[in-house]
Amino acid sequence: MEISFKGKRILVTGAGQGVGRGIAIELWRAGANIVALSKTRIHLETLQSEYPSIDIVDVDLADWEKTRAVVESLGHFDALVNNAAIAICEPFLSCSPGDFDKTFDVNVKAVLNISQVVARKMVENKTHGTIVNISSQASKAALKDHAIYSSSKAALDALTRAMALELGPHGIRVNAVNPTVIMTAMAKVGWADPNKAAEMKSKIPLGRFGEVSEVVNAVVFLLSDRSSMINGVELPIDGGFLAT
Template sequence: MTLPRTPSFRLIGKRALVTGATSGIGEGCAVALAEAGAHVTLVARTAAAVEKQAAAFQSNGWDAAALPLDISDIAASEAAIATHGPFDILVNSAGLARHSPAVDTTQPDYDAVTDLNVKAAYFLTRAVAKGLIDAGKPGSLINISSQMGHVGGIDRAVYCATKHALEGMTKSMAIEWAPHQIRVNTICPTFIRTPLGEQTLAIPERRAWIEEKIKLGRVGEVADIMGATTFLASDAAALITGTHLIIDGGWTAD
């Protein structure tokens, strides 16, 4: 009798690009991919920070390189991908939030959030996909979205708008690039204990709202995202594209 075998979660020989890689969710995703055996190119705006991060990875025996880059500079991003790619895996974790009541939203805040969360994500994902298509290679492209890409949130009209846009973008790209065996998915975390998340968690009434909505009764940790990242990047997720993996402790189950 021939029994089925579990596809590998290992990423040996794969090249990954991770944005926002020096802290929070991006850092966790980069570690997860490196632990699975991928060569990880770490992207962040500050050269000193990303080079320090690459050195820390290398000291752990992981294969990593630093790429200082502001992904909101579309031309620079496309040039960097063309020079350093193709990348088998993308984790687009760079993001921005500027929360306020919708009636108080300023145009500069709106532009800053949408330029990074939507425009930069769109063109970076496109650049990585183009490199794979030109090389005739398959790939797994992962956008870090949010549970707020599926619901609304207090003082989060702009942020929610960008994450809903990211979900639609991901589905459309997945359909378009499926013939090239390029998979495109999102990971949608709830509130995660990161420097960005702590800004909200420090407000008692917001924390109470969050803890009431998360059915498992706790705020997320970066480690809660890491296994999902390895899974979606690996052959274990070979038939998964155009969808989202919600890691929200049951928030959106209502």
């Protein structure tokens, strides 16, 4: 199934590495004009060195006002992928207010912030745009030492549904994908321990963790016209973990 984004302008957050980088590259390959946004400049520069036509922007998404000003300055987009996130894994009894705030500032508030700016311009331009939020299986199932992270992704799912409801009448679709463990640099924070990883894999009917490409393919589909009647879903990409 060939999907083209020729002539479309798409913003991808957290695009410096991991899943976000994979999404940005695949959308670029499909003809999109990509703006890659991340906190870490060096990661963006390595991306641009490989794909010079990808525009890069660095900003700390935890800074509401600066992020808002930067995204406002970028102009109109046809689609948005909210991929940027942080993971702080610690036992429930050790969770601190500082870690809670850090996580929610990036994983939830930044999505609200960026999406408001992008969606308003879609409405103003009468663009039937698409937004995909990168959530997690952790929003649906309790995982040890993931209290704050899981809570942030559950909030993101709820935000996705609210966005789909309110933006749908403007022809803007909003969906989320909920991957299992994808062994990116961020995932290694929680799953580098072989024993812990083996225990998780034993709960996944397919018996393995996911690949970056498997998340990318789902995101590309949800951004495309091939999914034109899909709105407000939270799509597990988990090998059956949530089915058990």
